[in-house]
Amino acid sequence: MSFQIDTNFVKQFGATVALLLQQGGSRLRGTVSEESMVGEEQFFEQIGPVAAQEVTTRHGDSPLISTPSDRRRVTLRFFDWGDLIDSFDKVRMLIDPQSPYTQNAVNALGRAIDDVLLGGGVSGESSITFDTTAAGTNGVLFGTAFSGKSGGTSNAFPAGQKVASNFGGTAVGLTVPKLIESKRLLKAANVDVSMEELYIVVTAKGEADLLNTTQVTSMDYNSVRALVGGDVGSLLGYTFKRTERVPENTTDKLYPTYAKSGVKLALAKDITTKIAERPDKRFSTYVYVCMGIGGVRMEEGKVTQIAGLK
DSSP states (O other), X not given: OOTTGGGGOOOOOOSSOOOOSOOOSOSSGGGSEEEEOOSSEEEEEEEOOXXXXXXXXXXXXXXXXXXXXXXXXXXXXXXXXXXEEOHHHHHHHSSOTHHHHHHHHHHHHHHHHHHHHHSOOOTTSOOOOOOTTSTTTTOTTTSOEEESTTSOEEEOOOGGGEEOTTTTSSOOSSOHHHHHHHHHHHHHTTOOTTTSOEEEEEOHHHHHHHHTSHHHHOTTTOSSOHHHHTSOOEETTEEEEEOSOOOBOSSEXXXXXXXXXXXXXXXXXXXXXXXXEEGGGTTEEEEEEEEEEEXXXXXXXXXXXXXXXX
């Protein structure tokens, strides 16, 4: 056989493109309340609690009690992504990567929604670059919320809504006592936990911390045994949402718990895709995806933060 036969060897390529490991879009979008948005800013009106007064005289004047009003400001932010698919590359690849490119981009925009809400991201993975001048740079859940007539009043996330890493005496990861304390904080703020949808966002590490506790895995404590499915779906009234994009400080992951009505996601432009030929680029296919969103924490009492060792 000829020593040059290797020249005729065939290179065979797969007919599909596989997306590498990534979070497939947003995992938190359905856990917050959504509103449509028009304009660069939008305000959501609020009415505060009032107190009744006792009637102490007959035929007295009708009461006139001023009802406190406030509003929360949402600032519109745009995100987009685009890439070219060269027509010559299509020939060389023997496949059309247009569909996986588009799905990859939609996933990226979905993750951007979670990053806006959390203010997080994942090291080693492409994530959005925040405009440091934008409202809510630190994330809607734990960042500064703006209120008042013109949205000029800053509302920092209160220390009283935080459960420390060393709650219970020693700095540890996510524990059932910490969940109980976060639930107590919500109740103490008059959140109707029997009517509200409650969520907690955890990482794989936080979920593993809980799976190592007796209260989660034992039938004596938990009617739905977490180890059957290998994860925690719900506990103490919280629905669990797992993502690695949870914010952190130098020592801890910062897990948010919240009522759905306590966090607002405003949509000026939902995730939109455009695919077109670019005559200026030798008629290469251009894939473009964009969205316009904003978010705000509506009430501090409807959100808590649980710190757990990384």
